[in-house]
């Protein structure tokens with residue numbers, strides 16, 4: 001009789017973990033998903049009703065093929081689950097032509113042959129006049145392949161398909177510790193000890209506290225919804241598509257138009273200043289006026305016509321890495337453990353493709369893209385995990401120069 005509870009445990013069923021469990025179980029692997037809350041909850045990073053999808057990934061050239069593959073998988077997930085998960089409405093990138101957002105988008109489009117449309121300030125004013133106060137160097141890029149993903153529905157659909165493919169799913173159960181043992185991993189949970197051959201840790205902002213020693217910074221990111229003035233239909237989603245707009249000072253305003261009972265969804269990334277690091281367990285999710293003060297400070301200028309106080313606010317968690325790239329892989333090449341996190345605020349669009357990459361790692365299938373730039377070893381400051389297995393495999397390699405300045409998140 002096997003002494004193992006499962007071949008693979010996927011710990012954390014947010015966007016990345018739910019998609020990983022779906023992909024792993026679909027390959028016939030005996031898989032167990034463990035989630036401390038329930039799939040589709042609002043305490044991590046995968047909630048808020050919408051996420052921007054775009055193929056023009058300005059964050060790294062290797063992410064473009066990942067986004068393309070992710071889109072295929074989002075369609076597959078939607079078809080198999082009978083759920084509408086992606087709305088291909090196009091997306092708008094606004095800012096200086098040589099800036100981070102538009103410059104990066106144009107470079108990605110050129111390099112990878114992604115069809116985009118350039119808009120002069122005059123065209124932008126004509127088509128999307130809601131965006132006021134354009135700077136003298138501002139232009140816009142329209143990406144027809146962009147659109148909106150539905151995070152909560154996607155998490156629930158992937159979890160359900162994983163179950164249908166044979167995965168066991170345990171919710172309301174927290175993993176309190178992870179210990180490497182001979183031939184596998186022991187997970188101490190509220191419901192007892194679980195022994196698995198491989199553990200895939202997709203625990204979002206909790207990765208930094210469960211496995212301390214990684215150069216990861218969890219941050220509090222509020223999402224806010226604002227109502228347009230009564231009778232103003234210019235801000236409805238079909239007329240005000242998902243966008244990112246680089247403002248003077250390199251702040252980035254992002255959001256999408258209003259839907260159903262919700263107002264216009266907006267957020268602001270403030271660059272050049274460290275956002276507030278938090279502990280996802282102790283951070284108070286109640287919202288305070290500081291959560292939207294900076295945004296309301298610029299709103300009247302750049303998007304006039306919205307009420308100055310949000311109608312709804314939600315708090316989201318994200319995790320940054322020193323170089324702004326994800327963390328995906330086996331620390332120190334350890335065959336027992338896979339880490340996946342460090343979303344840097346732009347990881348939902350890739351969740352389905354990352355799920356497939358994680359299934360490749362679990363099944364020792366060569367992944368379709370190089371994973372060096374996302375290697376966990378580059379964020380491993382010191383080895384903090386107990387290895388009772390005595391296999392001499394370092395769970396964390398040491399990268400003393402990993403402490404470089406955190407780069408700002410993007411969408």
Ligand SMILES: Cc1cc2nc3c(=O)[nH]c(=O)nc-3n(C[C@H](O)[C@H](O)[C@H](O)COP(=O)(O)OP(=O)(O)OC[C@H]3O[C@@H](n4cnc5c(N)ncnc54)[C@H](O)[C@@H]3O)c2cc1C
Nearest residue numbers: 012014015016036044045046052175204316343347348349
């Ligand atoms: C405000 C905001 C806006 C964003 N906008 C975009 C966007 O437009 N486009 C885009 O592509 N990306 C966007 N992102 C990033 C994207 O949302 C994240 O990359 C993605 O949701 C990360 O998913 P995850 O599964 O890694 O983390 P999470 O969704 O946080 O999932 C981690 C899961 O692990 C569980 N867990 C943690 N610890 C334990 C434990 N010990 N035991 C059991 N379970 C545990 C948690 O409960 C949680 O369910 C945005 C992020 C934020 C915060």
